[in-house]
Amino acid sequence: MGGLAHYLEEDGLATTQISLIRLHSEKTRPPRALWVPFELGRPLGPPNDAAFQRRVLMATLGLFAAKSGPVLEDYAEDAAKATEDEMEGWVCPINLSPPALESNGAAPDAGVISEMKSLWPWYDMALEKHGRNNLGASGLALEGARSVVLSFSTGEPEEASVPGVSRGEGLRLAVDDIKAFYVDAATAQPGNASGSDVQDWFWRETAFARLLHDMRRKLMASSDEELALIGEWFLVPSSHLLEESYYR
Amino acid sequence: MARLQDIDALMREELIELECPKFGSDPWVDAPKLAESRVAVISTAGLQRRGDRPFDLGAADYRVILGETAAEDLVMSHISTNFDRAGYQQDMNVCFPIDRLNELAEEGVIGSVAKYHYSFMGATAPEDMEAPARQLAGLLKADNVNAVMLIPV
Numbered sequence: 001m002g003g004l005a006h007y008l009e010e011d012g013l014a015t016t017q018i019s020l021i022r023l024h025s026e027k028t029r030p031p032r033a034l035w036v037p038f039e040l041g042r043p044l045g046p047p048n049d050a051a052f053q054r055r056v057l058m059a060t061l062g063l064f065a066a067k068s069g070p071v072l073e074d075y076a077e078d079a080a081k082a083t084e085d086e087m088e089g090w091v092c093p094i095n096l097s098p099p100a101l102e103s104n105g106a107a108p109d110a111g112v113i114s115e116m117k118s119l120w121p122w123y124d125m126a127l128e129k130h131g132r133n134n135l136g137a138s139g140l141a142l143e144g145a146r147s148v149v150l151s152f153s154t155g156e157p158e159e160a161s162v163p164g165v166s167r168g169e170g171l172r173l174a175v176d177d178i179k180a181f182y183v184d185a186a187t188a189q190p191g192n193a194s195g196s197d198v199q200d201w202f203w204r205e206t207a208f209a210r211l212l213h214d215m216r217r218k219l220m221a222s223s224d225e226e227l228a229l230i231g232e233w234f235l236v237p238s239s240h241l242l243e244e245s246y247y248r
Numbered sequence: 249m250a251r252l253q254d255i256d257a258l259m260r261e262e263l264i265e266l267e268c269p270k271f272g273s274d275p276w277v278d279a280p281k282l283a284e285s286r287v288a289v290i291s292t293a294g295l296q297r298r299g300d301r302p303f304d305l306g307a308a309d310y311r312v313i314l315g316e317t318a319a320e321d322l323v324m325s326h327i328s329t330n331f332d333r334a335g336y337q338q339d340m341n342v343c344f345p346i347d348r349l350n351e352l353a354e355e356g357v358i359g360s361v362a363k364y365h366y367s368f369m370g371a372t373a374p375e376d377m378e379a380p381a382r383q384l385a386g387l388l389k390a391d392n393v394n395a396v397m398l399i400p401v
Contacts, residue, residue: 001292001400003374004381006271008290008396011385014279017398020250027268028374030398031276040250041332043399047339050348057348061287061358064279064395132320134337136298169304173325183334195332229305237329238258 002028016063018043018056019072029070032063036075039195045079052079081194108214109150111207116146116178122185129188134180138162138173142181145174153215168226172234178208196239203240212236259330269374280359285395287353288362288388292370293336293343293401294326303327303369308376310384313365315346328371331401343401362393370400 002025005015009031016032019025020040025033036056038045044053056075063071127133138145139162151158152171162170179202186198203209212235219231252260279285294303296311302325303311313322319340324333335342346365352358366384368377388396 001370001374001398003269003271004290004292004368004377005398006275007378007381008385008388009275009277010273011382012277013385013388013396014277014394015396015398016279018400020400021252021263022250023252023264024266024268027270029271029274031274035250037251039332039335040255040330041401042335042342043401044342044345044348047335047342050341050351053341053345053348054351057345057352058357060397061282061285061352061395064282064285067278069276070274130338132318132322134324134333136323137302137325139299139302165302165304169302172327173302176325180333180337183337187334187338193334195334198334199332226305234305234327234329238262239256239330241258 002030002033005030005033014064016060018060022072022074025072029072031069032066032071034060034063034073034075038079041195042079052077080192107154108207108211109153112146112150112211115207116181119182119185122188123181126184126188130184134184135177137176137180138170140174140177142177145177148174149178149211149215152219153211155218166226168224168230171227172230175212175235182206182208199237199239203237209240280394282358282395283356284359286360286362286391286393287349287358287395287397288391288393289344289346289349289365289397289399290384291344291365291367291399291401293367293399294324294369294371295344295367296323296325297321298323306372306376307369308372308380310366310368310380313344313367315350315361315363315365317346326369326371326401336401343399345399349397358395362388362391364388364391 001017005017008015017030019033019035020043022035025035044056046052059075135142148158148171162173182202183198186201216231216235219227222228295313297313297317298321300311305327322340341347349361353361
């Protein structure tokens with residue numbers, strides 16, 4: 001981000017920016033930057049809080065008043081964290097029990113299909129609540145994206161899974177679409193869940209996350225370099241890699 | 249949580265060790281008064297319009313996002329798994345604050361909002377984005393933009 005600011009300013013455009021990693025802004029020295037303490041992924045702060053977002057926006061635009069730079073300021077206001085009372089009400093949208101399915105001898109993909117079926121009403125509620133869905137990275141319908149992902153899991157990958165992109169990228173985009181379905185469903189719940197609350201739910205409690213951990217291990221051993229790379233770095237977040245033993 | 253101590257150990261180490269480009273100068277352009285500014289957003293969230301080509305590994309190119317693009321037509325195809333998407337999925341203004349900017353323009357706080365906005369994918373090395381960024385400078389000026397807001401994810 002700091003690099004973009006340098007290039008644009010050198011070419012005659014005034015820039016201001018939000019900084020998420022202060023250390024990087026200290027190193028790259030963009031002309032104007034406002035460091036914010038929010039979760040990665042939320043540079044303007046919490047969703048559906050227009051007043052908060054406006055304050056962050058105004059503070060960032062306010063740096064345009066500086067007469068010289070570089071300017072790196074800290075934004076003092078933190079995003080409110082959910083209270084214990086609020087979080088008590090935030091549970092996974094439905095009591096998923098994939099281990100029970102698997103212990104009955106069902107294949108992991110059957111667990112995912114069953115799990116997604118149980119989440120569908122919450123996903124529909126999310127569409128109503130948010131006015132949009134967040135699928136579309138792969139360009140596939142949800143069932144098509146799921147079919148691509150499960151085909152890799154069962155060891156018989158579908159060829160040319162997503163038109164115009166490589167097999168590995170197609171898999172990654174299809175995985176992202178399925179994740180978006182789960183997150184949409186989870187955020188339809190009342191409560192003030194943070195990003196990490198949703199992440200913890202997804203990675204610790206869903207059959208799909210278990211399937212992704214298994215797939216990661218398989219892909220890392222693949223002779224296809226791109227698939228091995230995607231498997232190692234772009235399926236499971238680093239925050240949950242260390243918990244991998246949880247799924248075994 | 250963008251405090252380093254709040255980030256998981258694996259990613260924290262990567263962020264601390266990440267080599268940042270060094271620039272030989274501190275460029276500076278005096279900004280217009282806010283009420284006279286025409287503001288464009290450049291995001292590095294890997295945003296695209298639904299149906300556009302998704303960002304892929306190492307992508308240094310950008311996607312164009314029209315100011316009037318509806319929320320349901322915006323898609324995120326960033327390759328990284330290491331940031332929250334739940335906030336954005338509920339409200340795009342979390343990383344693409346177009347509604348907030350339009351409100352500020354309607355109130356006269358800023359002059360106007362650009363017609364064209366842009367998104368890169370921030371996982372790519374900044375040096376690789378230099379040529380497209382310099383191309384964007386011309387495009388932004390053609391849209392009469394005089395104030396650019398850069399927003400990471």
